[in-house]
Each structure stands twice: as structure tokens, then as C-alpha cells.
Amino acid sequence: MENQFFVDSEKLSERALAKKHQLEQDPTSRKDPMEYFPDMEQIHSPVREKVIAAMEAYDYDSYTAVDVRRALNHETCTVEDFKALLSPAALPFLEEMAARARLETSRHFGNTVYLFTPLYIANYCENYCVYCGFNCYNDIKRLQLDAGQIEHEMKVIAASGMEEILLLTGESKTKSNVSYIGEACKLARKYFKNVGLEIYPVNTEDYRYLHECGADYVTVFQETYDLKKYETLHLLGHKRVWPYRFEAQERALRGGMRGVGFSALLGLSDFRRDALATALHVYYLQRKYPQAEFSLSCPRLRPIINNDKINPLDVGERQLCQILCAYRIFLPFAGITVSSRESAAFRNGIAKICATKISAGVSTGIGDHEEKYTGKDEERTGDEQFEICDTRSLEAMYADMAAEGLQPVLNDYLYV
Amino acid sequence: MEKQEDCLVIGGHAFHSRFILGSGKYSLQLIEAAVQDAGAEIVTLAVRRANTKEQENILDYIPNGVTLLPNTSGARNADEAVRIARLARELGCGDFVKIEIMRDSKYLLPDNAETIKATERLANEGFVVMPYMYPDLNVARDLVEAGAAAVMPLAAPIGSNKGLATKAFIQILIDEIDLPIIVDAGIGKPSEACEAMEMGAAAIMANTALATAGNLPLMAAAFKDAIAAGRKAYLAGLGRVLTRGAAASDPLTGFLHD
Structure with a gap:
């Protein structure tokens, strides 16, 4: 079974539609994905080759219960152990994996769970990624917030008590350029202790600028x-x-x-290989940059506006739990974020095993926080990137996490 | 004869308890119980965690009368540690500071070289500086020179509960350094805390060992007892331990006459 991603909007011009169909049907009409654009910095890092070689050599069906048992008996988790824990042979050991993951989490993070919220400031996008609600051919309401609107959204969010914010944009370098994002970071520093970014990838110098504007964490899926x-x-x-x-x-x-x-979007391809590659991406970069902090997410595909049939295929909750436990055992020091794509019940449960960070009060739309937080109608809003599942507010999430025996933490960070 | 009180003195401040409690890995509501049952007079907290708005500030949960020991976790070099320590002072955390400088996010091992630099600068600014360090005698001597008020060697990687993995080197610090040696990080069990105290450690710091226990306040009490027992044993002077066999009843030197 495969997802059916292609949806044609009636509003597209004939020319646009023709181009879209050509891209979808004729692989030769598409750019070589290995070829950089001229403005893209090339850093010649050996990490990619190592990760991809390991992923391509990964034959997960070759692992047996004996390998899984050996992995669980090891005090530290080797790459081979991790491959066993990700394999289908490990699924019957899920409860044991969860117990081990929980122990590692408590050693490294205690019973704390960090809360944050994403803020989408623009949904313009120049990419055609077939599964994404923001893709340039999808007929959605587009919006980019100006500085005043961004500040308004931030005030509404800050008033809820939130101290960590993740700023997101669609991937349009022309509409949402680096200085626009930098200004948003400066505003965010006024209202929040911790500012993260989930934007299109940029060059080192642009990251340096955004860091100086107040951002300190970068997530790229x-x-x-x-x-x-x-x-x-x-x-x-x-x-x-x-x-x-x-x-x-x-x-x-x-x-x-x-x-x-880091993250792979589970459901797009072979999820076990993607999970292996994601973790190895962290593993090799940690060896190269030991001072850095690392975190992993584990999103699954979700329905989008104009295509409610998109789903995570063979990645069920048990598989998702297996991957997250394997991540925790292999990379006990890494943060693990679980998205509002997942249900409240799943997030409550996984926070007690291995997740360290949970979003709350989430909207993946643009400029609609006041509407979503207080019910007050807002004139212009932009459409959502995907459907969320867990809609709990910060207050509700805080209470629920405390009721699960966890200590919710709004900030554990200093910009120095 | 009047019994002399056995106090832990750090930077001119005297403490009766030799158990320093971490606060970052368990629910805020448990801090007070942990402090009480541990009999702790010093509690550490991460400045970055205290750097929060009014809602649920960890500072609000630390009982009055307890000395705060803010730590500089999150610092990757001496400059950052100095900035964080100054912020601790601004936040009203007092003059004590535990320096933690890590350039490794996996094991959280301290960077001794940067720690010496930060110690010197903060001691000059009037802080009571307690540096967390990897147990190295030369570094410990440099820390004394730099103005540290105590030295805090790690027993094992932080959070690992692996016990006195660096025992031999901690013993060297205890034997050679005139400041209090406070064993920090890695202590997983009360028996290990007791052992370190028997060796002559001045105090024990623990967090994960309590946080991962089934019953936190009870484990806090167990550590309290173990630390007190180890201290008494140290003061009493441990009896000898024979490495093999029994003591010879006929001394080898029994033939000597004058």
C-alpha cells in the first residue's frame, strides 16, 4: 500500500498544472537532487557517507531474538545493538526495551519533561513536497506575519506561561528571508527564554547571524x-x-x-532504515561536535488540507514506541521530542518512558493563536501545515504531565 | 573534656551535614521532603533552571535556611561559567557557586582546564567557588592556587550510579589537598557514599541516586545515615585489614634484644 499524494487544485493555471504533472510523471524533468544550487555552501563532511553506507547495509530481517537479548544485556549500546533493537525481532521485547529506556531517561533527565510551543510565522513555500500542506501547488490560504503580528502572537503565547518557542516558516527564501527570520528571533528573545528554529536550511554565516539574533537551536527534518x-x-x-x-x-x-x-518523517520510506540513519546522523555528529546538544523527533505522516488520505502506513504506535525506545537506549543523552501529531494518550505514555520534550498549545496555522487560545475571531489567518491530534493547552498539558508523576519544566536554558 | 563539634567548613561557613543534595531530577514537591530526610543544609540547583518566570520557580521549593549552591551547568567554557555565576548572584542565589563546565554532551565530563580559569576569576570576584572536576592531582593543586573553597572530584560519570570508579585518584586528592574534597557525581548507593566518607572525603553530593530510587525520601534518609556512619568511621580511624592469612603470633623481629 502506498500513499496517494497527488492532488490537483482547480485554481492552478493550465501552465502550472502542466508543469506540476510533468514533475510528477517525468523524472527527467526534475533537477538532480545531488546537485547544489550556486548559493549553497558545501562543507565536504564525511558524516553523510558513513550514515548512508550503514543504512544501505542494514538488513534488519537478519537480526534474531538472540541479538536483541544480547543488546539488552549490554551496559552500553553499540551500533550493532541498536540495529538489533530496531529490527522486527525486537518487537516482542517492547516492554523490556521500555523499561531499559525509562531507566536511561531517568538517569540523564530525571523525571523532567520540557514544554514548548511552535509558532508558524509564514506558510509561503517554493518547494513542491508532495505530502506537505504548505507545498507550492496546494490551494491553501497563505500568510506571512509582519513584525507587529508576530509580536502579538508572541504576547498571546507568553501570557499562557510558555517560555520556550520554536519559530517556523514555510520554505520560501524570497518571502521569508534570513533577516525577516532574524527580526522574529529578536522579538522572541523579548518574550521567551529559549528560541529554536525550524526553517529552510541556510549557510553557516546565516546560522551565525540567526544565533546572534537570539536563536540557539536548529531543527531540520x-x-x-x-x-x-x-x-x-x-x-x-x-x-x-x-x-x-x-x-x-x-x-x-x-x-x-x-x-x-534531527528527524525522519516516518511513513515516507522504509521506517527502520530511516530510523537507523537518523540516529547515526546524531551519533557521528556527536563524535565530531561533542559539545553540542542533540535531539531527535519521530513524526509520522499526517493528513493535510486537500488530502485527508495521507497516513503513516506501516508505522503503528507499537513501531513508533519501538523506535523511540531504541533511540533512547542508543543515545541516552539526546533529547526526544514527541509531536502533537500523536494522541494525548500516546504522548502521556511515551513521556514516562523516553520523551523529554512535548509541545502544547499547538497551532500549525498562521496568526491564529488568539483565536485558538481565547476563541476571539481573527480576521486573517493562514492555513495549517498538517492536522494535529493532541490539542491540549499549556495549562492542561502541565496538569496532565504532573498527574503522570512527571515534573513539567518551562525553562532549563540560558543564552550565554 | 568538651566534645569538639565536627563541622564541614567551606569558605568560612560551617555546616553540620555532609550531604549535598541535587535538585534537578525529581518533582519540585519532593525537594522539601528530600532536604528534610537527608538532613541536607546545602542544595544545588542549575541557574538555567532557576532562570524562569514566576510559574513554578524551583527557588520557591527550596526550604528556608538551606544554603543554595547554584551550578553553572550549560557553560561550555570559563567565560560562560563566569556569566552564569554572576547571573546566579543577581537572582539572589548568594555567593556560593559550583562550577560545571562541560564540552561533552554525552558523558558530561568536566573540562578541567576551563574550570581552573573560571575558578580564579570567580574567586577574585568574591564567590565561594566549588569546582566540579575530573580527579587529577595537578589540577586540584591549581584549583587551590586559583582560590577554590573546596574541590569536587567525580566518582563516575554523572547520572551513571556507578560508584567510586575513580577511587584511587580521589584518595590521592584527599591525602594531598588541604581543602575539603567533596565527592560529586556517580555515587549510586549509600554504601558507596559511606566508603568515600571512610576514605576521608569531606562530603558527598548526590542527585540521580535519589531521583532513580523507588522511594526518594527514604533513600535520602539512607544516604544521610551512610554518610554519618562513614564520617564516624573515618574519625574513629579504621582498623587494619590484613591482606592475607592471620597476624603472625611470633613476630619476625622477636629476636632483637636491646
Whole structure:
């Protein structure tokens, strides 16, 4: 079974439609995904080759219960152990994996769970990524907040008690350029203790500038580490350049950011191989940049506006839990964020095992926080990137996490 | 004869308890119980965690009368540690500071070289400086020179509960350094805390060992007892331990006459 991603909007011109269809049907009409655009910095890092070689050699069906048992008996988790824990042979050991993951989490993080919220400031996008609600051919309401509107949103969010914010944009370098994002970071520093970014990948110097504006964490989702699949999903735009995206975290660290986040979007390709590659991406970069902080996310595909059929395919909750436990056991020091794509019940449960960071009061739309927080109608809002599942407010999340025996933490960070 | 009180003196301040409690890994509501049951007079807290708005500030949960020991976790070099220490002072955390400088996010091992630099600068600014360090005698001597009020060697990687992995080197610090040696990080069990105290450590700092226990206040009490027992044993002077066999009843030197 495969997802059906292609949806034609009636509003597209004949020319646009023809181009869209050509991109979808004729692979030769698409740019080489390995070829950088001229403005893209190339850093020649060996990390990518190591990660991809390991992923391609990964035969998860070759692992048995004996390998899984051996992995769980090891005090530290080797790369081979991690491969066993990700394999189908480990699924019957899920409860044991969860117990081990919980122990590692408590050793490194105690019973704390960090709360944050994302703020989308623009949804313009120049990419055609077939599964994403913001893709340039999708008929949605587009909006970019100006400085005043951004500040208004931040005030509403800050009033809820939130102290950590993640700023997001669609991937339009022309509409949402680096200085626009930098100004948003400066505003965010006024209202929040901790500012993270989830924007299109940029060069080292741009990361340095954004760091100086107040951002200290950069998250870039690779979506899938399977280049062949990636090429069929990201048909147009800067995002199509797969290696430039892969190297984003490294450029961010070179630009002075304290921490970086990683993720594959599960459901796009073979999830076990993507999970392996994601963790190895962290593993090899940690060896190269030992001072940096690392975090992982584990999003699954969700329905979008105009396509409610998109789903995470074979990645069920048990599989998701297995991946997250394996991540925790292999990379006990890494933060793990679980998105509002997942249900409240799943997030409550996983926070007690291995997640360290949970979003609350989430909107993936633009300029609609007041409407969503207080019910007050707002004149112009932009449409959502994807449907969320867990809609709890900060207050509700705080109370629920405390009721689960966890200590919610709004800030554990200093900009120095 | 009047019994002399056995106090831990750090930077001119005297403490009766030799158990320093961490606060960052368990629920805020448990801090007070942990402090009480541990009999702790010093509680550490991360400045970055205290750097929060009014809602649920960790500072609000630390009982009155307890000396705060703010730490500089999050600092990656001496400059950052100095800035964080100054912020601690501004936040009203007092003059004590525990220097933690890490350039490694995986094991959180301290950077000794940067720690010496930060110690010197902060001691000059009037802080009571307690540096967390990897147990190295030369570094410990440099820390004394730099103006440290105590030296805090790690027993094992932080959070690992692995016990006295660096025992031999901690013993060297205890034997050679005139400041209080406070064993920090890695202590997983009361018996290990007791052992370090028997060796002559001045105090024990623990966080994860309590946070990962089934019953936190009870474990806090267990550590309190173990630390007190180890201290008494140290003061009493441990009896000898024979490495093999029994003591010879006929001394080898029994033939000597004058």
C-alpha cells in the first residue's frame, strides 16, 4: 500500500498544472537532487557517507531474538545493538526495551519533561513536497506575519506561561528571508527564554547571524534518508537538494548554535532504515561536535488540507514506541521530542518512558493563536501545515504531565 | 573534656551535614521532603533552571535556611561559567557557586582546564567557588592556587550510579589537598557514599541516586545515615585489614634484644 499524494487544485493555471504533472510523471524533468544550487555552501563532511553506507547495509530481517537479548544485556549500546533493537525481532521485547529506556531517561533527565510551543510565522513555500500542506501547488490560504503580528502572537503565547518557542516558516527564501527570520528571533528573545528554529536550511554565516539574533537551536527534518525515495517526494525547489539538507545541522553548529534536532518523517520510506540513519546522523555528529546538544523527533505522516488520505502506513504506535525506545537506549543523552501529531494518550505514555520534550498549545496555522487560545475571531489567518491530534493547552498539558508523576519544566536554558 | 563539634567548613561557613543534595531530577514537591530526610543544609540547583518566570520557580521549593549552591551547568567554557555565576548572584542565589563546565554532551565530563580559569576569576570576584572536576592531582593543586573553597572530584560519570570508579585518584586528592574534597557525581548507593566518607572525603553530593530510587525520601534518609556512619568511621580511624592469612603470633623481629 502506498500513499496517494497527488492532488490537483482547480485554481492552478493550465501552465502550472502542466508543469506540476510533468514533475510528477517525468523524472527527467526534475533537477538532480545531488546537485547544489550556486548559493549553497558545501562543507565536504564525511558524516553523510558513513550514515548512508550503514543504512544501505542494514538488513534488519537478519537480526534474531538472540541479538536483541544480547543488546539488552549490554551496559552500553553499540551500533550493532541498536540495529538489533530496531529490527522486527525486537518487537516482542517492547516492554523490556521500555523499561531499559525509562531507566536511561531517568538517569540523564530525571523525571523532567520540557514544554514548548511552535509558532508558524509564514506558510509561503517554493518547494513542491508532495505530502506537505504548505507545498507550492496546494490551494491553501497563505500568510506571512509582519513584525507587529508576530509580536502579538508572541504576547498571546507568553501570557499562557510558555517560555520556550520554536519559530517556523514555510520554505520560501524570497518571502521569508534570513533577516525577516532574524527580526522574529529578536522579538522572541523579548518574550521567551529559549528560541529554536525550524526553517529552510541556510549557510553557516546565516546560522551565525540567526544565533546572534537570539536563536540557539536548529531543527531540520531530513524527511527520508533514502535518496531514491526523497527524489520522488521533493520534486521542486531548494529542498530537493538532498545533501545540502543533510549538512544543515553541521553548518548550524559551525555557526555557533548550541543544539541541533534531527528527524525522519516516518511513513515516507522504509521506517527502520530511516530510523537507523537518523540516529547515526546524531551519533557521528556527536563524535565530531561533542559539545553540542542533540535531539531527535519521530513524526509520522499526517493528513493535510486537500488530502485527508495521507497516513503513516506501516508505522503503528507499537513501531513508533519501538523506535523511540531504541533511540533512547542508543543515545541516552539526546533529547526526544514527541509531536502533537500523536494522541494525548500516546504522548502521556511515551513521556514516562523516553520523551523529554512535548509541545502544547499547538497551532500549525498562521496568526491564529488568539483565536485558538481565547476563541476571539481573527480576521486573517493562514492555513495549517498538517492536522494535529493532541490539542491540549499549556495549562492542561502541565496538569496532565504532573498527574503522570512527571515534573513539567518551562525553562532549563540560558543564552550565554 | 568538651566534645569538639565536627563541622564541614567551606569558605568560612560551617555546616553540620555532609550531604549535598541535587535538585534537578525529581518533582519540585519532593525537594522539601528530600532536604528534610537527608538532613541536607546545602542544595544545588542549575541557574538555567532557576532562570524562569514566576510559574513554578524551583527557588520557591527550596526550604528556608538551606544554603543554595547554584551550578553553572550549560557553560561550555570559563567565560560562560563566569556569566552564569554572576547571573546566579543577581537572582539572589548568594555567593556560593559550583562550577560545571562541560564540552561533552554525552558523558558530561568536566573540562578541567576551563574550570581552573573560571575558578580564579570567580574567586577574585568574591564567590565561594566549588569546582566540579575530573580527579587529577595537578589540577586540584591549581584549583587551590586559583582560590577554590573546596574541590569536587567525580566518582563516575554523572547520572551513571556507578560508584567510586575513580577511587584511587580521589584518595590521592584527599591525602594531598588541604581543602575539603567533596565527592560529586556517580555515587549510586549509600554504601558507596559511606566508603568515600571512610576514605576521608569531606562530603558527598548526590542527585540521580535519589531521583532513580523507588522511594526518594527514604533513600535520602539512607544516604544521610551512610554518610554519618562513614564520617564516624573515618574519625574513629579504621582498623587494619590484613591482606592475607592471620597476624603472625611470633613476630619476625622477636629476636632483637636491646
